[in-house]
Amino acid sequence: MDLKGKRVLVIGTGIGGAGVAALLAKEGAEVLVLERNSFPGGKSATFERDGFRYDTGVHWVARGEKGPLGEISRLVGGDLRFRVMEPAIRIMVGGRSSDLTQDIDNQAELERVFDELGVLPENREGAREFFRDVMRPRTPEEMEELDGYPLSDYLTRFTQDPQFMLLVSGFIGMYLVISPKQASTGEFIMNFAGQVRERNLSYPLGGMGAIPQDYLDALCRMGGEVRYSAPVARILVEGGRATGVETDSGEIIRADIVISNNGIKETVEMAGRHNFPDDYLEMVDRLRLSLGVASVKYALDAKVVDHHFIYYFPTPDLLDTQVGLMCPVPSAADPSLAPPGCQLVLAGAPTTPYLDDPEEADSLCEEVMDKIENTMRYLFPDIDKHIIWKLRANTRYTASISGRRSGEVIGVAQNRHQVGKKRPSNSTPLEGLYLVGADAGGRGVGTEMAADSALNLWRLLRGA
Numbered sequence: 001m002d003l004k005g006k007r008v009l010v011i012g013t014g015i016g017g018a019g020v021a022a023l024l025a026k027e028g029a030e031v032l033v034l035e036r037n038s039f040p041g042g043k044s045a046t047f048e049r050d051g052f053r054y055d056t057g058v059h060w061v062a063r064g065e066k067g068p069l070g071e072i073s074r075l076v077g078g079d080l081r082f083r084v085m086e087p088a089i090r091i092m093v094g095g096r097s098s099d100l101t102q103d104i105d106n107q108a109e110l111e112r113v114f115d116e117l118g119v120l121p122e123n124r125e126g127a128r129e130f131f132r133d134v135m136r137p138r139t140p141e142e143m144e145e146l147d148g149y150p151l152s153d154y155l156t157r158f159t160q161d162p163q164f165m166l167l168v169s170g171f172i173g174m175y176l177v178i179s180p181k182q183a184s185t186g187e188f189i190m191n192f193a194g195q196v197r198e199r200n201l202s203y204p205l206g207g208m209g210a211i212p213q214d215y216l217d218a219l220c221r222m223g224g225e226v227r228y229s230a231p232v233a234r235i236l237v238e239g240g241r242a243t244g245v246e247t248d249s250g251e252i253i254r255a256d257i258v259i260s261n262n263g264i265k266e267t268v269e270m271a272g273r274h275n276f277p278d279d280y281l282e283m284v285d286r287l288r289l290s291l292g293v294a295s296v297k298y299a300l301d302a303k304v305v306d307h308h309f310i311y312y313f314p315t316p317d318l319l320d321t322q323v324g325l326m327c328p329v330p331s332a333a334d335p336s337l338a339p340p341g342c343q344l345v346l347a348g349a350p351t352t353p354y355l356d357d358p359e360e361a362d363s364l365c366e367e368v369m370d371k372i373e374n375t376m377r378y379l380f381p382d383i384d385k386h387i388i389w390k391l392r393a394n395t396r397y398t399a400s401i402s403g404r405r406s407g408e409v410i411g412v413a414q415n416r417h418q419v420g421k422k423r424p425s426n427s428t429p430l431e432g433l434y435l436v437g438a439d440a441g442g443r444g445v446g447t448e449m450a451a452d453s454a455l456n457l458w459r460l461l462r463g464a
């Protein structure tokens with residue numbers, strides 16, 4: 001399609017919305033983005049408090065500038081930069097620990113990690129075979145088959161060594177934020193092999209908010225417009241096609257193309273369920289969402305955490321008071337995110353995202369956040385002495401920053417019924433209405449899936 005002069009309206013400035021807005025402006029479209037919040041980025045935003053710049057989420061990026069986040073920035077003339085750190089990640093599982101370098105497909109490195117984590121000698125060959133199998137090239141047909149294969153069944157083919165299982169479960173938890181029983185083997189393999197191949201596990205300079213900001217800056221340089229505190233109330237549908245939106249303040253804005261970054265379930269409601277065929281509604285209603293994450297953000301007056309990115313899972317005897325958590329230290333990657341001598345530390349753990357019963361979800365999150373704090377005290381006994389401020393963020397908070405009912409961490413879950421060819425597409429049955437973001441049209445880890453969705457929608461619309 002010739003996009004020159006086409007009026008494009010994008011609902012939301014998450015990574016997907018911001019990314020596709022800039023890409024379409026590059027094609028000559030007249031792009032207007034409406035964002036309900038007073039800030040950009042949705043789940044990938046960064047706020048300032050007392051000289052610290054902290055993320056709304058708890059993030060690290062799988063492929064950095066070599067993945068789709070960097071690709072969009074280059075395509076739109078942006079200046080997004082990532083810092084790759086070595087070792088890539090400190091793994092602390094079952095009472096043992098090891099530093100994983102960016103080189104984990106190197107055989108000697110792998111043997112060191114197995115030694116340090118205590119993978120039993122009799123289980124080593126199975127563990128090695130797992131890494132070989134994950135990294136081997138596959139045809140699209142093989143990948144499609146693996147997309148529909150349960151990850152827990154795939155894993156147990158190799159070994160059930162407890163330490164190996166904890167190591168791999170850590171990656172599943174961090175990438176897909178669902179249980180191995182539900183997770184898709186194809187999606188896991190694609191993410192894991194991609195990260196290992198690219199050797200680029202990293203963090204964006206300026207914080208996670210720098211990613212959507214980079215795309216929106218590019219959009220504005222190309223003549224596009226972003227309006228904040230401008231919630232869309234409904235998508236206008238006339239004669240079976242989307243023709244624009246009505247904002248909360250009652251303003252009608254017409255467009256040739258409407259792109260929603262507001263999640264597939266919410267988009268269907270905003271456009272009116274009666275405008276969609278029954279089979280589409282059934283598919284959307286059946287979609288399961290990923291788990292949520294509750295987090296604690298620490299602004300510290302000293303360097304308390306020695307590593308820049310930790311994955312920790314407690315021994316079984318500690319599970320009553322602790323949780324498995326992911327702990328990134330953004331100020332280690334970008335010192336400008338904290339005042340000199342200080343440290344910004346984030347810690348997050350999975351929990352239920354659903355707000356159907358808000359009280360229950362809140363109280364579960366309270367429990368998880370208490371356990372996060374206990375775990376952090378156990379790992380860093382001095383931490384409480386150094387707190388300038390700390391923030392506890394539950395799944396209701398995630399829902400509020402992304403404008404959704406449910407505070408899921410990623411979006412539509414990457415289970416074996418909802419990935420690859422079975423993932424909702426960028427297109428909808430309504431002419432002129434498209435979806436972008438982690439819910440539809442992409443693959444990858446969280447933010448990268450949202451960016452991949454933006455790239456795929458851009459390709460679809462320009463007909464490439």
Ligand SMILES: Cc1cc2nc3c(=O)[nH]c(=O)nc-3n(C[C@H](O)[C@H](O)[C@H](O)COP(=O)(O)OP(=O)(O)OC[C@H]3O[C@@H](n4cnc5c(N)ncnc54)[C@H](O)[C@@H]3O)c2cc1C
Nearest residue numbers: 012014016036042043057058059060232403437438446447
């Ligand atoms: C705690 C946490 C930890 C995470 N960790 C990682 C990680 O380590 N690595 C990783 O890659 N990913 C991670 N993710 C996932 C990743 O952040 C998301 O998958 C991704 O950012 C989703 O982007 P999106 O484009 O789908 O849109 P969203 O971020 O959901 O943004 C949607 C936007 O639309 C706006 N909007 C909604 N409704 C309206 C309306 N009616 N009118 C106008 N605007 C509207 C919202 O305000 C929001 O700005 C994490 C997420 C969270 C919450």
